[in-house]
Amino acid sequence: MVGRVRDLVPDVERIAVLRANALGDFIFALPALEALRAGYPDAELVLIGAPWHADLLAQRPGPVDRVLVVPPADGIRVAGPNEPETPTMAEFIDAARRERFDLALQMHGGGANSNPVVTALGARITAGLRAEGAPELDRWMRYVFYQPEVFRYLEVAGLVGASPTTVSPRLHVTPADLAQARSVVGDPAPDRPRIALHPGASDPRRRWPAERFAEVAEHLVADGYEVFVTGTAQERELADQVVTAARAPVRSLAGELSLGGLLGFYTGCAVVVANDTGPVHVAAAVGTPTVGIFWVGNLINCATPLRARHRPIGSWTLNCPECGIDCSRGIYPARSGEDCPHRVSFVTDVPVVEVLEAVTDLSQPA
Numbered sequence: 001m002v003g004r005v006r007d008l009v010p011d012v013e014r015i016a017v018l019r020a021n022a023l024g025d026f027i028f029a030l031p032a033l034e035a036l037r038a039g040y041p042d043a044e045l046v047l048i049g050a051p052w053h054a055d056l057l058a059q060r061p062g063p064v065d066r067v068l069v070v071p072p073a074d075g076i077r078v079a080g081p082n083e084p085e086t087p088t089m090a091e092f093i094d095a096a097r098r099e100r101f102d103l104a105l106q107m108h109g110g111g112a113n114s115n116p117v118v119t120a121l122g123a124r125i126t127a128g129l130r131a132e133g134a135p136e137l138d139r140w141m142r143y144v145f146y147q148p149e150v151f152r153y154l155e156v157a158g159l160v161g162a163s164p165t166t167v168s169p170r171l172h173v174t175p176a177d178l179a180q181a182r183s184v185v186g187d188p189a190p191d192r193p194r195i196a197l198h199p200g201a202s203d204p205r206r207r208w209p210a211e212r213f214a215e216v217a218e219h220l221v222a223d224g225y226e227v228f229v230t231g232t233a234q235e236r237e238l239a240d241q242v243v244t245a246a247r248a249p250v251r252s253l254a255g256e257l258s259l260g261g262l263l264g265f266y267t268g269c270a271v272v273v274a275n276d277t278g279p280v281h282v283a284a285a286v287g288t289p290t291v292g293i294f295w296v297g298n299l300i301n302c303a304t305p306l307r308a309r310h311r312p313i314g315s316w317t318l319n320c321p322e323c324g325i326d327c328s329r330g331i332y333p334a335r336s337g338e339d340c341p342h343r344v345s346f347v348t349d350v351p352v353v354e355v356l357e358a359v360t361d362l363s364q365p366a
Helices: 023-039 051-057 089-097 114-120 149-158 175-185 210-222 233-245 259-267 278-285 296-302 352-363
Strands: 014-018 044-049 066-069 103-106 125-130 139-142 194-198 226-229 271-275 290-295 310-315
Touching: 014 023, 014 114, 023 044, 023 149, 023 278, 044 051, 051 066, 051 259, 089 114, 103 114, 103 149, 114 125, 125 149, 175 259, 194 210, 194 278, 210 226, 210 233, 210 352, 226 233, 259 278, 271 278, 271 352, 278 290, 290 296, 290 352, 296 310, 310 352
Parallel strands: 014 044, 014 103, 044 066, 103 125, 125 139, 194 226, 194 271, 271 290, 290 310
Antiparallel strands: none
């Protein structure tokens, strides 16, 4: 049945939520998880996720009680580097059914691959998203691509009667997070506010050029800021490009911090400047002001609508810089056009001055 807000379901003891994709995707679902926690305060809330979810959420206050790690599968998640062997999907489903979930929610995309997994859990009521051609759930809402992600998952929570308590994702920072950050970076200097730059993104189309980040770093160091570049171990080369191009003392932390350590480090930053990728959403979730660089389509889906502490800057590039194809048409099959195979930056038109102005604005005392 097509989704609408419902009453709370009676006699719910255990809720499963499938959300096993990337870091930013998990952050977007936090308000919906908070809504479920508020609506069903006595139920156990189980996230069906990846190993990194289990590591991140262990001993961390928040709406999730427990994580069940789902095996890698098409459309569900990919295996992480050096990930140990997991049960098969059939074995996982068999074990999950013994949990006797009352509700199973799909917050994992259009449902072609994820709805069969949610249905197989055997819950009394299933609910979630459904794109054209995907299997139905007991309660579902249409997956429409251009929608702010936070509100998308709040609507899914509404299918089982859970009302929003917040629209702002929040991640609790623990003493262990702060200690790990301090062990790597040390304490901030009282007279030099810290700025973090994050030049990485899994999709090259969302990456602002490294030399632009370097130019930002130069200006910020000259203005008295202590500047760091964050990234994963796989992004060390990109982080080093920024450090090398910046004619100023800038330190790379790529590969040096755990995810918890990154939370702790960002908590001590005056501003985080990043592409549209997980760390910019993590920074916002721990309460740090952010300057995010977004392609216009992702600006709709992923950028926070709040402006007191956040400045998403949008690129309005619609035509591929490589071949000129209008890439706004690919998601609309009734419109003429074609998909573009190139993976080049679509955000190069964002000027350095806009980023610097946003950082200055956010880092000044209120």
